[in-house]
Amino acid sequence: MATEKGMSGLDITALTAELQEKLPLWIGKVFQYDSTTFGFRLNGEDKARYFFFAEIGRRAHLAPQLPPSPKNPSGYSMYLRKYLIGGKVLSITQKSIERVIIFEIGKSGGTFHLVLEFFDEGNIILADSGFLIQNALKKRRFRERDIVAGEVYDVMGLNRTALSIGAFEESLRSENRDLVRAAAVNLMFGGVLAEELCLRAGMEKEFPTRYLDEDQVQRLYAAYQGIIEDARSRSDPIIDQRGCWPFELIGSDPFSRYPTFSEALSSYYPLPSFDTKEEAKQQVLSREERIRRQQEGAIKKFQAKIQESERAAELIYERYTDVQQAIQVLDAASQKMSWQEIADLLKRSDHPAAAMIVSVNPADATVVLDLGMKVTIAIKKSVEENVAVYYEQKKKFRSKLEGAIRAMNRPAPKQKEKAVVKKRQKPKWYHRFRWFETSDGTLVIGGRDADQNEELVKKYMEGNDTFVHADVHGGSAVIVKGKTDRMDEVAQFAASYSNLWKSGYGSGDVYSARPDQVSKTPESGEYVAKGAFVIRGERTYYRNVTLGIAIGLATDPDLAVIGGPASAVEKRARYTVRLSPGTFEPNDIAKKVVRILRDRVSSADAKSAAGVLSTEAVAAFVPAGGSDLIDAK
Template identity: 55%
Template sequence: VASKPRLSEEERIHKYQETAIKKFDEKIAKAEEVVAAIYENYPFIAQVISSLDAASKRLSWQEIEHHLRNTTTTDAKRIVALHPDEAAVEIDIGKKVKIFVHESVEQNAGRYYDLIKKFKKKKEGALLAMKTVRPKKKVIRRDLVPMKKLWYHRFRWFVTSDGVVVLGGRDASQNEELVKKYMTGGDLFIHADVHGASVVIVKGKTERMDEVAQFAASYSGAWRSGHFSADVYSAQPNQVSKTPQSGEFVSRGSFIVRGERTYYRDVPLATGIGLVLEPHAAVIGGPPAVIRSRTKVFAELKPGQFEPNDVAKKVLRLLRQEINPDEERLLKGVLNTEAVAAFVPPGGSDIVGTS
C-alpha cells in the first residue's frame, strides 16, 4: 500500500492555520446566529427578563424554579434551565441561548458581539501568521460559499477596519427603527449635518471614526445635491430624542439632538463596492479604503451624473470582468444588480476607479 506523501513543515503549519481560521469562522457564524435569534425574539426575551428580574427581588431562585415547573404556559416551557449563580436562564428560541435577567436585551446581545470581535481578532492573527509561511502547494478553490444573510443586512452596513459593525437607515422608517429598537447606551449616534441623511449607529467602540464619518456623509443628501464633502457629527444615545419642545416639529425618521456634538469637518464623499470571495462570497460596500482592502475586485464611486440603477449595472459589469467563468457560474445568486444597488448612494454617481 502506497504511503501518503509526507507534508513539509511549512505545509503542516499552513494546514493548522487554515483549520484554526475555519474554526474561528464557525464560532463567528454561531455567535451571529445567536444575535439574530435574540433580536427576532425580542418581545419574548424582554418579557422573560422583566418577569424574572422582578421575581428575583422577592423570591429565591429555588422558588422561581418551582414556580416555572408548575407553570404550563408555552413561554414558561421555553425556559429550559436556570443558572442561579449567574442570575441567568437558558431559553429555547430555535437554539438554546443563555440570558442574564439583570441585563437588557441589547446588553445580552452585546455579550455575543464581544465574542464576535474576539474571534475576529484571533482570526486576524492567524491570517497574519499565514502570510509569514507560504506553502509550496497551490491551493485551488473548489467552491464558493455565499455569505449567510444576517439580521442587519437589510440596513446599510459595513464593518470598520478594526472590526466594529456600523449600521445606517435606508429611509425614514429604518432611521426610526435603528434609534428606537437597536441603539443602546454603548453605541454612538452619527449624522451628516445636512437635510435628508441616514441615521448611522456604531455598534461598539472604534478607532476608525474617519471611516464611519465618510459612510454617514456619503449616504446623505449631500451626495444627491452633487457635493463632494460634508460635515458630520456624533452624539451619545442619551442626547437623541423624539420629544419636541414647544415650537419644535420632528418629522418621521428625524430626531432632536441636544447637548454638545463632536464634529468631523469636510468629510470627502466616496463609496466603494466590491466582491469578496473568502471566507464567504458576497458583494459588500462602504468607505473605499475598507472595501478595497477586503475584496478581490472593487469599484469606487463619487457624486456624478449617472442614475443609481445605471451605476449598479455598470459596477456589476466591471466586477464580472475581473472573475473567471467558473467563479461567475458559482456566484449567480451573489453577484447581481440588486446586490450591487444596495450599496449605491442615492443620487447621481460616477465610477472613478477600479482594481
C-alpha cells in the same frame, strides 16, 4: 476444542449446557451482519439481557455486546424477525454430539425450531414444530439430505453424548482401528479429545480395539462419561496453546482461565469489526487508492480461478473412469426419470458413482462431484468436453489477469482540478439596512429611509453605541455598534448616504453624539418629523469629509457583495469599484459596476460569483442620486 477453524461438537455440548441455564428466554432482536454472522438479543427474567453471537460454520457464544446494528437489515434477518421476535425459547438442545444447536421457540402462531449449523460452510434453518423446513439461509441439495423448503430436517440418530456401555463398546469395535482413531471418528471426539480419553483410561492410544477386554472397556467408558460431564459442567474454561476449552485437559498449560465458557470463547474469538457510518467516513480512500485496491483484489481472484480451473481439469483426467461412469449413469437415468427422482435414488444408492456425487443441479443438467475438490460436471458432455470447459475458463481468467496487470501498471491519469464553489454569506438581521464593517471590525448600520431611521434608533441603539449623522437635512441615521478607531470611515459612510451625495457635493460635515443625547421629544412649540431627531448637548464634528464609496465582491470567508468606505471595503473584497457623486442614475451605475466586476473576477471565482453578483445586490449599496465611476481594481 475450539480452534481458529471453529468449534468442535463437544464445545457445542458445553455451550448448549451454558445456554440452558439462562432459560427462560425470549427473542428480542435478530441481526445479520454479513453472509455468515448473526446476532441475537435474548431477554431473560428480571430484565436480564443476553447477546448471542453466531458465525455459522465456525463459532457461537454469548458476548458482552453485539456489533452495531446494520443500517439496512437483510431480507433473511427480517424473515426471522417476523416469525421469532417475541417468541419464548422453550428449549436449547444439540443434535447428538454434532456441531448443531437447535432453539425451540414458541409463539402464538405455533412452535418453530431455529437450527444453527457450525460444520462445513454452516447454515441457519427455520423449521416448524415437526422440523419441516420453512426457509434456510443457504438452500442446498446433497446426496444425504436436502436443505430446501418442504423437506424434513433430520434430527434422528444415535446420541453420542449419552451412550450406554453396550453402544459405547460397539462404537469402538465397529471398525478394525486403533483406540485413538476409533474414539476420534466413531465417538466424534476428534484427535485431541480422543487422546484425552486414552490418558484418562490409562490406555495406549495405538491399542487395537478388537482386543479390548471388559475391564478396559469399563475404564474407557468411565473416562468417556467424565469428559461428557466436564463439558456440560464447564468446570474450568481455559485457553492454552492449542485452543479454547470448556475444561482443563491432562498436560494443559493454560494461558488464561475464565469463569464461563462464553467468556473464554469471546476472548479467543474477538467480535469482527463492521464499519459504522462514521468509521466509513473516516476511512474514505482516494479514487486512485480505491482503484488500486480493486485491481489487487481482482488479480488475486483471477490467479485463484486459474489454479482452480487447472486443478479441476487435472482431477477429471486423474479420475477419468469414475467421471465417465457418473456421466453415463446419470445421462441414462435422466432419460427415464425426473431429477427429483434421481436425487432420491442417489440417497439410497450404494453405487460407487453415487458416492462421489455431492449435489445435482436440474436447471443446467450438471452435478457436483467430490474428486478431492468439488468439480461441476455437465452430464450432456463427454469427459473431454468437460475438461475443455475448465481449460476455456482458465484461458478466460488468464486473459483477465493480464488485463488487470496492465491496468495496474498504467500510470494514473492526471486529475483536473475542480473549481471550488464557495459558500454565500448567510443573511444577517442588519443586511436589510445600509451597513459595513470598519477596518478594525466594528459593525456600522444606517437607515435607508425615515422608517428605518426611526427603527434603528428606537430598537437597536444601545448605551455603548454612537449616533452619527451628516450635518444636513436628509440622510441615514447611522449607529456605530461599539468602539472603533476608524471614525473617519464612519463619517464618510454617513456623509455619502445623505442628501450631500444627491446634491452633488464632493465633501460635507458630519457629527456624532451619545445615545442619551438623541431624542424624539421636541422643544415647546417645535415639531420633529418622522426619521428626524433632536440632539441635546455637545456634538463631535468631522469637517470637510470627502464623499465616496466602494462596492466590491468579497470571497473570503464567504461570498458576498459589500459596500461602504473604500478603505474598509478594499480590505475585505478581492474585486472593487469606487464611486463618487456624479451623473448616472443608481440603477444604471449598478449595471456598470456588475459588468466591471464580472470582467475582473478570475476563472476560479467565476462559477461561485455568478449567483451572487447581481444588479440588485450592487444597487443596495449605491447612494441615492447620481454617481460616477472613479476606478476599479
